[in-house]
Amino acid sequence: MATITVKGPSPYDVQIDRDLTDQVAARVKELGAGQAAIVHQPTLAAPARALAEVLNAANIRVTMAPVPDAEAGKTLEVAGKLWDTLGNEAFTRHDVIIGFGGGAATDLAGFVAAAWMRGIKVVQVPTTLLAMVDAAVGGKTGINTEAGKNLVGAFHEPSGVYIDLDRIYTLDPDELIAGSAEVIKTGFIADERILEIFEADPEKALDVDGDLPELIERSVVVKAKVVGEDLKESGLREMLNYGHTFGHAIEKRENYQWRHGHAVAVGMMFVAHLAHNRGLINDEIVERHRDILQSVGLPTTYPAGAFDELYEGMLHDKKNRDGLIRFVALTGVGEVTRIEGPSIEELQAAYDAISE
Structure with missing residues (x-):
């Protein structure tokens, strides 16, 4: 339906359409990743698994990485557990993290990707309207601390953003x-x-x-x-x-x-x-x-x-x-x-x- 290019140091495209699962998998494959971690919120387990199946069919090994919903997921503790997971699964600089969910999930996924091995690729798949128009686009990533929101983070541009309008039908x-x-x-x-x-x-x-x-x-x-x-x-x-x-x-x-x-x-x-x-x-x-x-x-x-x-x-x-x-x-x-x-x-x- 629409492709919007975000220009800058590392240009990338924002795709806006319906039924974009195959395009997400194709982009991860294009990036040369051998494996991908899907960071997702609990309520999105089923569609996250559906994406994993398509990735598996493209010979990409998938690690499911569920995180707490909303701002409860944007903590140093949760980020630390994700880094441990990446270490246990031997993620390299050639692998990819997929942020699959609302703004908190895409913020967290981007931050974890920015820090792992000083920066690996992240593909954002926002599933809420807020994430589609704000959190997933722009490369701002972060977690919260006691002092305030998003005070710890990094600028880390995604390697692609996929706004699947079909997700909107599932939203409250x-x-x-x-x-x-x-x-x-x-x-x-x-x-x-x-x-x-x-x-x-x-x-x-x-x-x-x-x-x-x-x-x-x-x-x-x-x-x-x-x-x-x-x-x-x-x-x-x-x-x-x-x-x-x-x-x-x-x-x-x-x-x-x-x-x-x-x-x-x-x-x-x-x-x-x-x-x-x-x-x-x-x-x-x-x-x-x-x-x-x-x-x-x-x-x-x-x-x-x-x-x-x-x-x-x-x-x-x-x-x-x-x-x-x-x-x-x-x-x-x-x-x-x-x-x-x-x-x-x-x-x-x-x-x-x-x-x-």
Whole structure:
């Protein structure tokens, strides 16, 4: 259906289509791997085994590597067990890791691949909307620590990304809603057509037989363009973190029990108010955030009384510089700027605007 090339130091293709299992196996074979480890979450055991059978038929030895679901899998302990598995199975620099699952699984698989023998190839097969448009594309990998989310990681580009639209039929509606936050984000920072599609028909926007394939493609195009110009987040790539500074603070406070997309949605509302209070955007853009996010069932508020904890979380954000909290903000749809070192009073006012 679509092939998007991510340019950069190690170019790779993102394939968007249906029934991509054979293509995944063909790519692993093309990479010259003698064996592959499939990192997957427990609920994906059956489709992971189906992929393994196709790989076996191509004379590729497969190691199944199940990991805990969601953020529980993104720990040093889990990564360590995977490295032990690779050692026990004699994985070499010529072998491949396959990240098969949601964003946590692809983050983990990429990080494990980046560190094993100082870097082996990884092929990403995202199975959630969030992973398809965000985690699996771009080469950012990582695990969580007590200090915060994704603070330990590496930039490690995949050798291919396979977005199989058939996987969307198996998703819980809440997964689609959560993933849509990252799609909407790319609309606000770079492609207004994405916002227009959501505004025209929110239900159709989340329908794989409706507008969702176009939205996925548009969102991946935005990310591919940005990461192709700035792999290691030295400048331009930071725009992809719109809504994430406050969102990550929420996730940490909630002990990662909130879905990432829900936290990012509230994070976008927070920074929209922060930008509005500075005179960077008007009321209409703030309301456009609220209307679109609410139209698909995403949260736009957060309970009052948690500012101190959230502020502490933002202080540890990895995008900070010289002790200053930094936010990606808008001056208009598709027009990105940064807010650096806002006062506690400004942050409190933005928080009050989204508190309930």
